[in-house]
Amino acid sequence: MATAVVYFSRAGQNYIAGEIQDLKEGNTYVAARKIALHLHSLFFELKPVDPYPVDYHECTERAQRELERQDRPALADDLDISGIDTVVLCYPCWFDTFPRAVATFLELHSFAGKTIIPVCTHEGSGMGHSESELKKMCPKSEIKRGLAIRGSQCHECDAAIAKYFD
C-alpha cells in the first residue's frame, strides 16, 4: 500500500504578514511538494474546474459564499485511491477550515480504514477547526494530529516536515 500527498493550493494575491503579495506558487503547493519529496510519495493536485480568482478579495468572497452554501466545487481530475492507505491532505486554512474543493474530494471517495494526515497552511489560525470537520466527514478513518505551517514559512519548512514525519 502507498502514501499519496494530495493538495489544494491557490497561486495569486494573498495576505502575507499583513500585506498583499502576489504568489507565483501557492504556499500549500510549496509545502506539499516538500512533503512528497521527503516521503517519496505520489503527488496529486485538487484542481477546481473553475479556478479561484487571482484577486484576493474576489477569492475570499467566493470562498465565503461556498462555505455558507456548503458548495462542492467540481474538480478537474480525480485520484484512484484504492491502492493508497495513507493520504497526506494538504490545504490552506480558509475561514478556519479547509476549502470546499477539499470537501468535494473527501465526498468522492470512501476513506474508511485509511489514514489521513492533515497539513494546513495558515496566517494565524493554525489548523482552525479543520481536523474536527475532517473527523466528521471521514468517521471511519484514522485522522492523525495535524501539522500546521504558517504560509509565509512554507519555503523554509523542511525541518518542520522532517520533525513531523520522521
Ligand SMILES: Cc1cc2nc3c(=O)[nH]c(=O)nc-3n(C[C@H](O)[C@H](O)[C@H](O)COP(=O)(O)O)c2cc1C
Ligand atoms: C479565502 C481565504 C481565506 C483565508 N482564511 C484564513 C483563516 O481563516 N485563517 C488563517 O490563518 N488564514 C487564512 N487565510 C490565509 C491562508 O490560509 C494562507 O495564506 C495559506 O497559506 C494560503 O495557502 P495557498 O497559497 O496554498 O492557497 C485565508 C486565505 C484566503 C485566500
